[in-house]
Structure formats: C-alpha cells, structure tokens
Amino acid sequence: MSYKCVNCGVAATALYKTYGPSVLKLTKCETCKGTVDKYIEYDPVIITIDLILISKEAQRHIIYNTEFKSFWKLLIILALLETYGVWHNDSLFSIAVNNLCDIQNNSTVNTTYLSIPPTYLPEPWSECVSWRQGDKEDADVFIWEKDFYVQFLATAAGNLVFLLNIYAVMTLMRKLGSQKVVCSSQVVRGATLAAAHGALALPQLVWGTNASPHTRLLHYTLVWLYGVGVYSNMLTVLYEGPRLVTIPLLVISNLLKFVTIFHMSPIIRRVLT
Numbered sequence: 001m002s003y004k005c006v007n008c009g010v011a012a013t014a015l016y017k018t019y020g021p022s023v024l025k026l027t028k029c030e031t032c033k034g035t036v037d038k039y040i041e042y043d044p045v046i047i048t049i050d051l052i053l054i055s056k057e058a059q060r061h062i063i064y065n066t067e068f069k070s071f072w073k074l075l076i077i078l079a080l081l082e083t084y085g086v087w088h089n090d091s092l093f094s095i096a097v098n099n100l101c102d103i104q105n106n107s108t109v110n111t112t113y114l115s116i117p118p119t120y121l122p123e124p125w126s127e128c129v130s131w132r133q134g135d136k137e138d139a140d141v142f143i144w145e146k147d148f149y150v151q152f153l154a155t156a157a158g159n160l161v162f163l164l165n166i167y168a169v170m171t172l173m174r175k176l177g178s179q180k181v182v183c184s185s186q187v188v189r190g191a192t193l194a195a196a197h198g199a200l201a202l203p204q205l206v207w208g209t210n211a212s213p214h215t216r217l218l219h220y221t222l223v224w225l226y227g228v229g230v231y232s233n234m235l236t237v238l239y240e241g242p243r244l245v246t247i248p249l250l251v252i253s254n255l256l257k258f259v260t261i262f263h264m265s266p267i268i269r270r271v272l273t
C-alpha cells in the first residue's frame with residue numbers, strides 16, 4: 001500500500017518506524033518536512049471533527065492512509081437515508097418537485113409546498129403526473145413499501161449519474177493537465193466520505209415534523225451548500241483540481257442527479273407494475 005503525506009499529498013513509503021515493541025516514531029515528509037500522518041495517533045472522534053470541519057488533511061488520512069474497508073456500509077446507510085427523504089416527501093428534491101409540478105395535497109401543503117406565484121414557475125413537465133400520487137396516508141401499505149424500492153433505485157441511478165459525470169470530467173481534466181493517476185476505488189471511497197454530509201439532514205427528518213416549508217428549504221439548502229464545499233475539497237484532494245472547475249462541475253452534476261431521479265422514478269415504477 002502506498003501512503004501519502006496528509007499535508008502536501010506527496011507519496012510516502014511508511015507512516016511510522018518501529019524501534020522495539022513499544023517505541024514507534026512517526027515518519028517525516030521529505031517534501032514539506034511535516035509529519036506524514038499525524039492522525040494515526042489521533043482519536044477517531046478528533047478525526048471525525050476534522051472531517052466535519054472540511055480538513056483536507058483528515059480527508060487524505062482516510063482515503064490514502066487507512067483501508068476504509070467499511071465504506072460500502074456507510075454507502076448503503078447514506079443511500080437509504082437519501083431515499084427516505086425523497087420517499088417521505090422531505091428533501092430538497094421533494095421541495096423542487098412539489099413546487100415545479102404544483103403538487104398540493106395533505107402531504108405537501110404545510111411541509112414542502114412553498115406557494116410560489118405560478119407566474120414565476122415554468123410550465124409543469126409531463127412527468128409531473130406520476131409524482132402526483134395523492135396522499136400516502138390513503139395508500140395501501142404494500143404500494144407504499146414498493147414505492148420505497150422504486151425511489152431507492154431512482155436515487156441510486158441519480159447518484160451514479162452524479163459520480164460518473166464528475167469522474168468523466170475530472171479524468172478529462174487530468175488528461176489535459178497534471179497527468180495525475182487517480183484510482184477509481186479511491187474516487188468511490190472519497191465520494192462516500194463526502195456524501196456523509198447528508199447525515200446533517202437527519203435532525204430535520206427526525207424532529208422537524210412541524211417545521212414550515214421555508215424552514216425545511218433553508219435547512220436542506222444549507223446542507224446542500226455544505227455538501228458542495230465538502231465535495232469540492234474532496235476533489236481537490238483527489239485530483240488537485242482548481243475550485244474554479246470543481247464548484248461549477250458539482251452544481252451541474254447535482255442538477256443532472258435531480259433530473260435523473262425525476263425521470264427514472266416514473267420509468268422504474270412503470271417497469272415494476
């Protein structure tokens with residue numbers, strides 16, 4: 001396994017050297033003269049706090065200097081959480097769909113429907129019909145459950161488009177520029193770690209049942225903006241790409257993801273019925 005200095009990102013052969021059973025010395029980086037990875041001595045709580053504070057050093061530590069084998073467990077939990085938000089009509093995506101499609105029912109009024117004057121909205125798209133499903137309270141429990149699987153597949157497709165778009169553009173940028181080789185498994189691990197920001201939507205999902213549509217919009221927009229920051233930092237760590245490229249790329253990739261979920265959900269529902 002090749003390691004990297006968490007401060008400057010230069011490759012390192014070892015993180016520490018052992019001098020006997022209880023003595024070890026952290027390796028110094030030959031380029032920046034700092035400690036290659038100070039985090040190997042840190043408590044996981046400190047590392048988590050540094051990750052929340054969007055520290056590049058902590059992100060490099062996880063991606064390059066640990067095995068991070070359980071990333072797929074985190075990926076599944078995050079996918080379920082994101083699906084729950086869409087399925088439960090409580091996410092930024094739901095706010096966008098319910099307002100763009102002008103969906104007013106017991107599940108949306110007072111939760112995600114913002115009452116924007118129709119003159120400011122575009123004409124509803126034809127797919128809006130399948131998003132107007134009526135109230136979940138009236139639906140059969142099996143239909144309700146099946147709808148969760150439909151949303152899970154649609155959300156997974158959206159995330160795949162998001163990741164592939166970023167991977168394709170950043171690979172192209174790399175070919176044009178630095179020639180830095182980036183392993184695709186590192187990209188998936190990095191993206192999973194960055195996607196963990198989605199857990200910040202959890203307090204709203206758990207305790208925010210009485211929150212107004214505007215409070216929800218504010219909360220989810222702040223989480224989304226924070227997410228763009230986390231992903232942008234992660235792309236800088238992975239590709240050493242400039243923020244001038246990463247931020248517009250992330251905004252476009254997020255829009256593509258939203259459009260994919262919006263179109264895939266009716267298609268999957270039609271296939272499964």
Ligand SMILES: [Zn+2]
Pocket residue numbers: 005006007008009010029030031032033034036
């Ligand atoms: Zn260094």
